[in-house]
Structure formats: structure tokens, C-alpha cells
Amino acid sequence: MAVERKNFRRFTFAEYVEYLQTFVSKVKFTQVHVHGTWKPTIADYRKATDKMKIIQAMWRFHTVTNNWGDIAQHATIDPDGYIWEGRSLLEAPASSVGYNDSSPDRIHPFMFEMIGNFDVGAEKLEGAQLATSVKLTNAIITLWKLPEAQIKFHREMNPAKTCPGSAVNKGVFIQLVRDWRNAEMSPADANKIISTWLSPAWFAASTKAERDEIHRLANELRKASGQL
Numbered sequence: 001m002a003v004e005r006k007n008f009r010r011f012t013f014a015e016y017v018e019y020l021q022t023f024v025s026k027v028k029f030t031q032v033h034v035h036g037t038w039k040p041t042i043a044d045y046r047k048a049t050d051k052m053k054i055i056q057a058m059w060r061f062h063t064v065t066n067n068w069g070d071i072a073q074h075a076t077i078d079p080d081g082y083i084w085e086g087r088s089l090l091e092a093p094a095s096s097v098g099y100n101d102s103s104p105d106r107i108h109p110f111m112f113e114m115i116g117n118f119d120v121g122a123e124k125l126e127g128a129q130l131a132t133s134v135k136l137t138n139a140i141i142t143l144w145k146l147p148e149a150q151i152k153f154h155r156e157m158n159p160a161k162t163c164p165g166s167a168v169n170k171g172v173f174i175q176l177v178r179d180w181r182n183a184e185m186s187p188a189d190a191n192k193i194i195s196t197w198l199s200p201a202w203f204a205a206s207t208k209a210e211r212d213e214i215h216r217l218a219n220e221l222r223k224a225s226g227q228l
């Protein structure tokens with residue numbers, strides 16, 4: 001008997017990247033699939049007093065109506081730039097027929113949805129939501145060492161769709177991903193700071209709290225330089 005409801009955790013981008021890192025050795029993502037929900041809209045999300053219900057409504061539609069076994073996507077980016085968990089990252093997504101790589105070998109695309117109707121004249125992909133979408137795309141291709149060509153909009157796989165929205169220009173989106181990477185620190189500089197300054201401080205630290213803080217700072221540098 002099917003469960004009536006499933007709960008989903010909500011992450012900040014930084015929390016989600018830490019979560020993703022724990023999956024690098026467990027699953028091999030081959031592509032990033034970018035979707036917009038169309039419905040629910042940003043307005044629907046704004047109106048909802050319990051935001052979780054918006055995610056649960058998608059889950060219910062995908063499981064009960066579409067019979068996809070779970071919510072289709074691995075992650076959902078809300079209009080405030082938070083990332084809601086979706087189906088297990090170990091499972092292939094229900095992204096686009098023929099492109100899901102659904103054999104149970106833990107080799108498949110990563111799929112995310114951005115809440116909103118991003119067709120021309122409708123809602124706008126902007127601000128924190130756009131920033132998280134760009135950063136998440138970059139995080140996946142960096143952690144799984146994918147070329148840019150493996151970033152796919154839904155409409156590239158199914159030309160009958162405008163998804164993620166006819167107002168979302170692929171070239172502009174890719175340029176933002178590139179700009180985000182290039183704006184960051186070089187791995188060489190980050191590693192120089194870590195080995196010259198942070199490692200000696202770590203060995204000299206007298207408490208666990210000091211060592212934890214140094215470890216955190218080193219990881220921030222690794223993230224900023226695209227190594228994590």
C-alpha cells in the first residue's frame with residue numbers, strides 16, 4: 001500500500017553541496033537535466049503557507065497520476081534559492097523518455113526542477129533562484145567532472161516542450177555557469193593558502209573546535225576554487 005505522504009528536506013546551497021559530496025563515490029552522474037515546473041508557479045509557491053505542501057503535491061502527482069514511483073526530480077529549486085530534496089540520488093530520474101538511463105547501475109543523469117513558469121511573458125527566473133540553479137549546475141559538472149555539453153535543457157531532449165521555459169536562454173545560462181566558475185579562486189591559489197597557512201595552524205591547534213574551524217575554512221577554499 002502506497003504511503004500517503006513523504007517528507008522532503010530543504011537545504012541551503014552550501015548544505016546541499018556538502019550532501020552531494022557524500023554521493024560522489026556512490027553514484028555516477030552523466031548529465032545535468034534542467035527543468036522548470038511550469039506548474040506549480042512562483043505565485044503558487046508564494047501563496048502557500050506550508051511550502052512543503054508544494055513539493056508534496058508534485059510528489060503525489062508524479063506517483064499517483066504519472067505512476068513514476070517517486071517524485072521525478074532529484075532536487076527542486078524554490079523561488080528563494082533553497083534546494084528541496086527529491087527522489088534518491090541513487091535512482092535514475094523521470095526526466096525525459098529515452099534519456100533517463102534507468103538501469104539500476106547507479107549511472108544516470110542528475111535532474112533538477114526550478115519552480116516557476118518561465119515561458120515568455122510569464123514569470124522570471126532571477127535572483128536567488130537563478131543563482132542557485134547556476135551554482136548547482138556548476139557543482140554537478142565539477143564534482144562529476146562533466147563537460148559543459150552534458151548540461152541539457154528538457155526541450156533539447158523533447159522538442160515538443162519549452163521546458164525549462166521559452167524565456168530561459170540556454171546560451172545565457174551556460175555563460176552564467178562559466179562566469180561563476182571563472183569568478184572563483186584558482187585551485188593553485190586555494191591549495192597554497194591551505195598548505196602554507198591552514199595546515200600548520202591545524203597541527204598547532206590545541207582544541208577540536210579550532211581544528212574543526214580550520215577544516216571548515218579549508219573546505220570553503222576548496223569549494224571556492226571548484227575542487228569540492
Ligand SMILES: [Zn+2]
Binds near residue numbers: 034036154164
Ligand atoms: Zn521539464
